[in-house]
Amino acid sequence: MGYTVRKLLESEQFPKMKLLCGEKGLDLEVKGIRIIEIEDMERYLTGGEILITSLQVYLSCSDREVEQHFEDLVKSDISGFIVKKRKEYDPTGRRLSLLEKHCKKYEIPLVEIPGDLYYWGIIRHVMMQVFDKDTARLKYFKITHDNFNTFILKNNGSSNTASDIIKFLSIMIENPVVLYYGNLNCMVSTNLDNSKLILSDEIQPYKPNIITKFQYMKQMKGSRVQYVVKFAILNEVEIYITITEENRELIELDYMAIENAIINLQYGFLSEFAQDEVKKKYQRDIIHNILNGLLSSKEMTEAAAQLGMKESDTYRVVDFHTITKNVQRKYTKEQLHEVGVIEGELMHLLPDALIYRNMDQIVMIQQVDSNQTELEYQKEMEEIEEVIQRSILYRKKDTDFQIGIGKSVEGYQRLKESYYEASQAIKYIEIIRLVTGDKNKSVVHYSNLGFFQIFGKVDDMTELERCIPETLKKLYLYDDEHKGELITTLQMYLRNNQSIKKTAGAMFVHYRTISYRLEKIKQISGINFDNANEVLAVSNGLIIYKMLKEIE
Template sequence: MGFTVKELLQTEEFEKMTLLCGEKGLNNEIKGVTIIEAPDIVKFINGGELLLTGLYAFKSCTVDEFRGYIYELEKKKISGLVLKRGRVVEQVDDKIALLEEFAEANAIPVFEVPFEISFQAIMCLIMERLFNEEVTQLKYYKTTHDNFMALSLSGDTRTNPVADILDMLDKLIRNPVALFNQNMSCCGTSSEEITEFELLDNVKKYEPGIFTNYRYMRQKGEHVQYIVQIHLNVGVKMYLVITEKVSTFNLMDCIAVESAIVALQYEFSRKFAVSELEKKFQNDILCNILSGKVSSAEELKKSTSLLGIDIDGYYRVLVFGVTNEGKKKKDINEKIRHINLLEEALERQIRDVKIHKELDKVVVVQEVNPDFTQIEQRGQLKEMLERVQSYIEKQNKYLKAKAGAGKVVQGILHLPETYKEANDAFAFADIAGDIAEDGGSQIMLFSDLGIFKLLCQLDDPEQLLEYVPESLQKLYDYKKPQREDLITTLKTYLERNQNLSKTAQDLFMHYKTAAYRIEKIAKITGMDFDNANEMLAVRIGLVVYKMIENYNKRGL
């Protein structure tokens, strides 16, 4: 006879273990040990194991469903069962009563241990009695791997599989764990106290003592933290962070971490595949609606039903783009990466919207409150762009988001109208500072364009040039090196309401230099700076020249 349940009960380490029932099975031989952290782990049991459970794997199932799991367990002829209470489990008393009834009928001893005793410690003790050190590590890896795989395979029935994986790892290693993406945003945590993370200056490489494909690091802040840098199968870099708050992080914990990472990779690959399919499906529907290809009432109802939006709701279309101010040369692959990052930022920072990605921009259909004033809407849009900008800056400080917004319309049928306006406003977003009073806005409402709404209808630079006053054309035709400096000075001078002191201050030059330049501009162009009508025409002309420059860049 090998190591029996009675011998386990007699060990000094587990003298606090209490026998609940199944005394007839104390002589059962223990041939292995495993933890039940996922209902489907029953499928991985060979027979003769001592099972450890807090019943948390069955927290939401009904008593009848629990009876089905026990029926599967009966076929395996386990040696015993160790129970730990303390987690919230629905109908826990009924489930324990059912478990005790099963144990008595099958001569399976059931023990209860205090909540503070680690299941990992029980497993290590038993494995040390059954196997040598190397086999113990392999057996523990198989046990944790089987549990995480069982949890992953039941992902479709769980509301938050990633959180469940982190919660299971927390219980195995008795320390809180959290997952952060490459922008240091929390993607899941087993403790609400651990939602923020940064790599400290004292972070160092850590050798886990096992063969691994991942990079381990260790840093010391308020608590010692172990960080595992992992690359998920979807090409995303993430950090799994273990905070040493309860027990010392050890070799067996590293083994559990490795199994958890495999489960996370599987889960993120599954989520990515489903997400990409949903995105393409929604993309196709939104593309048809925005382009006006959906016209019949029946097709419109079907499309809105599939998108999960109200056919008669109030909507606004926003067009977002991103520019790289640190790089002049265009790289199509880099541009695609930036648009993907922008899409990710919009998904994370703006809730309850529909997103349609194009090659060089991202279109957002947002349901809005029609009672909001124009000031409230503008403030909401500005705050939205700031959140998106903050997100993308964490990855690339040179990236700048910009956006154009169409008017609010009622009914999905009118989305093409607000989409066209959003596109026109988007085209003006990078020159919004020449129009808007704040001078630096990167979000443009079509309703704010004023006279430029008419100019949006023109796509011929020669026609646009007709709206530029002759005096300004002379300055742009000035074929000398000082031309660009003079144009910049003129723009700043008009933005500063013809205040020479503020102009000089903005351009970091002496007051006399600014005055000299304005005099030279007047001499070259014949501008009358005291004529309000002419100055208005010049301001409009400066924006028109910017439009012409944009059209030329696009090859129009």
């Protein structure tokens, strides 16, 4: 005798199952298992199936129509019904009573399961009993594929698609599932863990016992096994999905569900990306025109309204720049792709801001928080720069990420001013790095530049050489010929407010050595340290000379 409903009940795999009627039919052979997905399901049955339903599919049917469908089903040589009792689908219990009446009439087993018991464990168990391994895989692949497809059709590429698919997969495999962006930030999670994905040093490639085109990996998350699957959208955007064995170990049929989930995620993302690209291009054109002052006052008002901006609010513009570290400073296709990845990271970190990308440049319009000081905002941007830079290093890319901050302006009509300052701040970063010696300086607020703005306006940096006092040039010439330290001593002396003692301490030499060098400096250059104007000119000359040497 083949597999029967009696064997299913006696297996005690599902102790909450309860036989309502049809005891005489318990030994009918089960030849398959299907979910009642459409009203006229009888048209697609081959005989011997056990049917699962919550009666949801009959919500729009009259009692007479439901009764006719039940009559047709029980005449289709089925082996039984499994019903999940859901009050929202059968509030009066009338539909279940009608089904029970027909099952009694034709001696068909009717089994009830509680609302908290999902179908998929039952489906897997029955398929493994009824079919050989390969057939079970194909059947399970088909049934999971059809169910995942409903999310694509229902959502039509909306942002809910990924969330629905991930939650449904978690129900199917009875374990938590998390979806991550390529930068390892969490996109969708079925549990409370929204932290970044950590790929351990011990992670290993894993090959499930199925035919797959996706890259599986396996690692430990605490004491539990975690599977990591990497896939791509359009061969460019990387996505990760993780399944952690918290409740039970995965079996082969679970991998069929995972495969179908990923395939449908790819379709869903393609549709969503296509819609997003159209929206982003339209938004990009609007923002470009606003920031560059290409719109009339009326056009500006209309454009701002489409972006949700108000003239009564305060905004600032931030310019994010990505500089390639190769000699040519030209962007390859791979490097431009990296800029796109950084854009996605910024949109994740700053979800309320308007962000658009133009080749290597990413620009943000952000409403100013009146409760946040400029210093606090500077610190926030520095923290964001650190997060992005860590991600860049993790991906082993050679991108120099910089942030220029423009001033706050009231309303959207003056955004052009803030954009100009943000762009100029990016331009001055190299100068600030040269002057301060901090090559990692990457966040600059235009309003904090002060004196250094002058240097940024000179396109040919060598023209600045004429601003170096002749007295200082003599010192540089002397140091070059004698391999001396007079320039270094002069820099430290001025930096320490002309204190011989502090200069000696900073240079780890005796104060008499500093005194001797200062006399030598006066003798060669004729610098008068009591003349404030001359000292200022020398200080500026030291900065300019350092800049020119770095440029060489």
